[in-house]
Amino acid sequence: MHDNSRRKFLKQGGALLAAGTLSISVVELAFGKGSEDRFTFAYISDSHITQIKGNRFVRNWDRGLIRAVAEANLLDPRPDFVFYGGDIAQLGKPEEIDHGLEMLAGLRGKVHYVMGEHDYYLDLGDYWRKQLGPDHYSFDHKGVHFVVLNSILTHENWMHRKWDSGMDRMKQMARLDNPNGQPFMVGDTQRDWLKKDLEKVSKNTPIVVFSHSPLQKIYKGWNFWTDDAEQVQALLKPFDKVTVLYGHVHQIQTNQIGNISFQSAMATAWPWPYPATYKQQASYMPKLTVDMNRADPFFERDATGWQFIDVHSGRVDVNYLLPDNTNRTVAFDEKAGHPVDTKYQAEVNRIPPQKHY
Amino acid sequence: MTYRKTYRTLLAAASMLMVVQTAPVQADEFSDEDLARWQQEYLSVVGQGDKLFHGGLSSKNTVSCDQCHPNAANTHPETYPKFQRQLGRVVALWEMINWCIQNPLESELLAADDPRMIALQAYIVEERRGAVLEPGKH
Ligand SMILES: [Fe+2]
Ligand SMILES: [Fe+2]
Numbered sequence: 001m002h003d004n005s006r007r008k009f010l011k012q013g014g015a016l017l018a019a020g021t022l023s024i025s026v027v028e029l030a031f032g033k034g035s036e037d038r039f040t041f042a043y044i045s046d047s048h049i050t051q052i053k054g055n056r057f058v059r060n061w062d063r064g065l066i067r068a069v070a071e072a073n074l075l076d077p078r079p080d081f082v083f084y085g086g087d088i089a090q091l092g093k094p095e096e097i098d099h100g101l102e103m104l105a106g107l108r109g110k111v112h113y114v115m116g117e118h119d120y121y122l123d124l125g126d127y128w129r130k131q132l133g134p135d136h137y138s139f140d141h142k143g144v145h146f147v148v149l150n151s152i153l154t155h156e157n158w159m160h161r162k163w164d165s166g167m168d169r170m171k172q173m174a175r176l177d178n179p180n181g182q183p184f185m186v187g188d189t190q191r192d193w194l195k196k197d198l199e200k201v202s203k204n205t206p207i208v209v210f211s212h213s214p215l216q217k218i219y220k221g222w223n224f225w226t227d228d229a230e231q232v233q234a235l236l237k238p239f240d241k242v243t244v245l246y247g248h249v250h251q252i253q254t255n256q257i258g259n260i261s262f263q264s265a266m267a268t269a270w271p272w273p274y275p276a277t278y279k280q281q282a283s284y285m286p287k288l289t290v291d292m293n294r295a296d297p298f299f300e301r302d303a304t305g306w307q308f309i310d311v312h313s314g315r316v317d318v319n320y321l322l323p324d325n326t327n328r329t330v331a332f333d334e335k336a337g338h339p340v341d342t343k344y345q346a347e348v349n350r351i352p353p354q355k356h357y
Numbered sequence: 358m359t360y361r362k363t364y365r366t367l368l369a370a371a372s373m374l375m376v377v378q379t380a381p382v383q384a385d386e387f388s389d390e391d392l393a394r395w396q397q398e399y400l401s402v403v404g405q406g407d408k409l410f411h412g413g414l415s416s417k418n419t420v421s422c423d424q425c426h427p428n429a430a431n432t433h434p435e436t437y438p439k440f441q442r443q444l445g446r447v448v449a450l451w452e453m454i455n456w457c458i459q460n461p462l463e464s465e466l467l468a469a470d471d472p473r474m475i476a477l478q479a480y481i482v483e484e485r486r487g488a489v490l491e492p493g494k495h
Contacts, residue, residue, distance in 0.1 A: 050419060058418050060461065175411065177427035222427050270424065270461075273431035279487050280428070295431075297457065298443040 038312040039142050042072040042107075045085030045247035045306070046267030048118060049100040051093055060300050061090075062103070064268035068306040069106045071321060075308055080141065082107050083309075085247030085265045086116025086152070086212035091170050094127045101131060112139075116212045116247065117152040117184070117223075121173040122166045124159060125150075136190050138197050144206045144311060147197065149190055151211035151226050151246075154182040176222050176272075183220060183227040184213040191228065194235055206241040206314025213248045216255060216262055219275035219283035224249050236260055241314040243332075251303075252320060254330050255286030256338030262286070263318045263330060263339060271295045271303030277356050290330075290341040292322075293353035299324045399479065402472075406480025409473055418463045422477075425461065429484035436494045447493075450478055 047065040050058040072082060084104065089096035097119065104111060115135045119128045125135055135150040153159070154173075163169045172178060186194075201207070209215065215232050218224040226232070236242045242260045250267035251274060274291055275283035295303035305322040310331075317331035318339075329342045344350055405413075410429065412421040426432055437450040444456070451474050455466045467474040 052418050058420060059463075060420075175423065177423055272425070272427065275430075278428045278430045279485055297460070298441075300460070 037143055037314070038310070040075070040077065040079045040308055040310050042075060042079045042082045043085060043245065043265050043307045043309050043318075044068045044072060044082060044104075044268060045265040046087040046116070046250055046269055047100055047103075048087055048090045048267070048269040049096045049103075050090040051095045051099070057096075057099055058090075061269045062099075064270075064301060064304050065100065065103050067301065067323065068268045069103055072306065072308070073106070073108050078109065079308060081110040081112060083210060083245070084111055084113045085210070085245070086114045087118040087247060087267075087269075088113075088116070088128075089119050091167065091174060092119050092122030092127070097127055097131060112146075112148065112210070114148050114210045114212050114247070115150045115152060117173050118170075120150075120152055121159075121170040124166075136193060142311075144208055144314060145198075145201050147194065147207065147209045149186055149194065149209065149211045149215075149232070151186050151213045151215060151232075152184045152248075153187045153190075154185060158182050181221075181223060183225055184223055185227040186211075186215075186232055187228070191231060191235065194232070198235060198239075201239070203238055204240050206311075207236065207239050207243070208311070208316060209236065209242065209244045211244060211246045214246050214253065214262065214264065215244050216257060216286075218249075218253070218285060219281075221278070221281050221283070222272075222275060224253075224275060224283075233257060233260060243316040245309070245316070245318075252289065252292040252328065252330070253286060254288040254290065254339050254341070256288060261316065261332060261339050263316065265307055265318075266292070266303075266305035266320060266322065268304055268306055274356050288338060288340070288345075290328075290344045290350070291354045291356055292320075292328075293325050293351070294356055296324070402476050402479045403483045404480075405473075406476035406478070406483075409477055410480050414458070414462070414464070414473065414477075416462045416464050420462050422457065422462075429481045432481045432485065433488075433494075434478070434482045434485050435488040435490050436492065439493045439495065450481070454478070454481075 048061050049065065050061055052058060072079070088100035113132045115125055115128060119125065129135060136148055138145065138147045140146070159169070172180065173182070211226070213226045214224055215226050215229045217226070217229055237258060239259065244260060244262045245265065246262070247265045247267070249264050250270065250272040251264065252266065253262065253264040255262035271292065274285060276285055292303055301323040302325065303322070305320055307318050307320050310317040310319065315332035317329060320328040320330070322328065328344070330339050331342055332338070333340045344354065410422045414421065434450050437453070438447050440447050441453065444452070451469050454474065454477055458464050459466055
């Protein structure tokens with residue numbers, strides 16, 4: 001599954017990034033040459049840029065995004081594009097979105113975006129769309145069909161209820177453990193659109209779907225959840241190779257449901273505990289998930305990160321770049337028929353910080 | 358005769374019991390009302406802690422505890438006191454709370470007996486109820 005040259009690329013790339021050197025010349029261009037169906041893209045997510053007052057922003061979150069952008073720019077070979085997984089802002093303020101986009105403007109190459117709930121619920125996405133365009137769309141790249149969905153919508157009557165202010169509504173949604181929280185959903189309109197969009201795609205075309213929330217049900221209490229996940233999955237079912245990449249959860253999650261592989265992205269801002277660490281409620285973490293290392297609060301970038309993604313033969317390998325941690329790779333294993341952590345998947349290979357309680 | 362004697366003894370015993378019941382409350386006795394009141398006092402402090410944890414603590418950079426610890430997850434109160442490598446010693450729960458107040462929240466430390474510190478601990482421990490005490494465990 002992995003040829004040596006690729007492993008070398010990862011290893012040296014990882015060491016280099018961890019060391020924080022800006023020289024990238026020693027990284028070998030080991031793959032991509034001649035293989036039409038192999039390419040990479042970078043995936044950055046969940047920066048939660050927070051305005052304190054005026055031009056003061058929370059330093060910690062700024063640092064996370066700045067670092068991810070700087071490191072993504074070091075990738076060699078160059079990724080074909082960058083994907084941003086949502087939650088640029090904390091409270092969806094234009095100042096926060098602008099400040100985030102200013103930092104993201106430092107990225108070399110094209111960036112695609114998906115909407116996060118922290119971008120949306122202040123003005124129902126108006127400012128985000130003004131800056132970035134439609135919140136659901138598709139594009140084709142080197143034989144792969146990419147679909148972007150806004151999966152963080154909720155019940156219409158809740159969104160359009162008489163709120164004192166948009167900020168009121170945002171604060172309800174921004175609180176992850178809100179006991180009055182509303183479930184995320186893609187909704188009828190987008191599902192109809194998706195159905196039509198997929199009609200023109202042949203069944204053996206690899207599909208990669210980007211959403212902010214997981215298009216599967218893991219834990220409703222923290223909205224690691226999309227209410228109409230099964231209906232979206234049903235639309236994706238006829239295709240041979242489907243991968244869903246999502247943000248929102250601020251942690252590594254891996255799953256396979258039928259033909260669909262699921263992989264999550266780390267946040268650049270802060271990590272979240274796994275729902276199982278909350279004692280009072282049951283959750284459904286996919287068994288394939290190998291927990292990220294438990295965060296050490298004393299290193300502010302610990303358990304945060306970003307990822308670069310290697311697409312080959314329509315399968316997706318996610319390389320997690322984790323400052324203050326060993327980088328990880330979760331790659332599709334053709335034999336097993338699902339993604340596996342290339343180092344830690346076997347129970348005996350787990351390390352103590354991956355064992356949460 | 359015997360009957361009457363027994364009766365008298367019983368009466369005496371009963372009146373002694375009555376005396377005990379109407380005597381001033383002794384230290385080891387409490388009623389259902391007491392229990393209800395104590396629970397209610399406790400829960401009201403848990404409620405204050407819940408609010409502080411979810412943005413009620415004045416935070417210099419607006420960041421709040423729940424952003425990183427939804428439902429106070431990953432606060433592991435049952436493992437305290439324990440050794441914290443970077444502090445270089447065994448610390449109590451409130452010291453680690455202060456660490457998070459000072460660093461992620463970039464805010465002022467709270468005194469150990471500050472009612473807000475007590476409320477934060479009450480909320481954290483309440484969310485973790487049922488966990489087995491494992492002092493020292495990392
Ligand atoms: Fe997020
Ligand atoms: Fe989110």
